[in-house]
């Protein structure tokens with residue numbers, strides 16, 4: 045009944061059996077096998093750092109909706125043909141993490157498999173007591189999988205919606221999550237309106253603290269004992285595995301080519317005969333590479349060249365972890381759901397100021413240069429500066445290491461609880477890690493906390509949603525009123541009123557208004573592990 049650390053990969057492979065002949069899990073299995081030695085080592089190292097005993101073994105269902113036939117996305121079919129891999133990276137690492145932590149895993153990817161498991165659910169009208177007999181403790185899925193759940197369990201949905209953890213790369217903001225609000229404000233999208241608690245969405249990067257940051261592991265082999273040291277050459281590798289990503293980038297690449305040899309790993313569809321080729325002839329294209337070969341190429345290269353798409357993938361962090369410098373295209377104006385097709389319908393207002401905002405904001409120079417790639421002189425200067433360096437230092441944030449991911453996911457599993465009917469664990473993060481701050485006018489809680497080197501923590505909004513709390517924090521309001529909206533609690537500097545939140549689902553770290561000083565719950569964090577407060581592991 046206790047979760048015991050398990051490092052036997054063959055046991056995990058038995059759980060990762062393809063439900064049909066579509067080879068849906070092939071890429072995931074490959075990645076897990078390749079990374080297993082490092083993962084097992086990290087697990088042991090974490091065990092030495094913190095007490096991993098006495099954790100309850102949880103029954104965890106992982107349902108990969110993106111691989112199901114119904115998704116229509118052909119993720120399974122395109123995993124070795126240049127299809128998107130970022131999501132598969134995240135799922136691989138999640139599966140590996142849950143297994144190593146010693147939980148009991150069931151993995152599905154087709155709606156019929158799901159139906160088989162959910163049929164064991166108690167009937168919708170059964171008494172509350174039987175909720176304890178739900179066949180699972182936690183369910184990880186994506187939005188496609190969530191839709192399949194809703195369809196199959198119908199009346200039973202309300203019972204286990206609190207068990208759900210949605211893997212949601214780009215995140216879902218509270219305003220888009222609450223269906224009634226989104227609908228009334230005409231921002232309801234196909235992805236939004238799920239009415240879950242915002243922290244039930246797990247993102248790929250620490251976008252907004254309204255959601256939980258799941259992340260993934262950045263693969264790196266620099267310190268492996270069997271890796272031969274490779275000399276770094278005057279070579280740049282382009283980040284773009286599909287031809288369409290290269291379109292319109294000739295001028296930018298021509299300039300780089302005049303300074304350094306350019307390589308690529310572009311998937312070429314040999315069946316498509318009449319395709320125009322957007323890849324300049326001077327590029328040394330290796331075709332899509334397997335993990336090992338790609339990493340060798342990264343260790344040989346000095347520069348990893350961003351083309352502006354794909355957004356926020358794992359590859360730039362891999363490049364930096366292998367010592368290459370990332371050229372990150374700047375976006376001015378920023379890209380968002382308001383002006384960019386790719387983000388249309390994504391339930392977030394986030395504005396991307398570059399292809400990889402995490403690399404831009406959390407890493408920066410000398411690992412990342414965020415530049416306007418249309419400014420040829422700036423491109424030339426940046427590339428020359430990098431090439432003239434004597435040393436190339438790899439960098440890997442702790443939160444993207446195997447150990448960092450194990451620590452973070454373990455903390456979530458042990459402490460997060462979205463179900464009212466379960467025994468509520470101690471408040472997490474604890475009050476001792478949290479400070480309440482009245483932000484400046486026009487500043488969101490995300491930014492108000494960050495300005496004090498703290499992180500907004502939405503789980504503590506409820507504690508400060510009162511006139512008294514606003515007064516204690518320095519607001520001076522004779523009157524107060526309740527408002528429904530993402531900006532509250534706040535002090536209105538024009539009317540001198542304290543405004544509290546009426547709808548708890550709308551507590552939100554993001555959102556600002558020129559007239560409002562927002563009251564914000566801010567917590568401390570572990571350097572390199574921003575998702576956790578100090579002592580919260």
Ligand code: UDP
Pocket residue numbers: 127128129130131133285309331332333334335338354356357358359360362
């Ligand atoms: N990748 C690979 N071979 C290649 C190019 C990329 O195995 O030739 C891997 C890469 O190491 C990374 C993953 O594909 O782990 C996803 O890469 P990317 O950043 O391009 O994200 P995506 O757009 O696929 O989500």
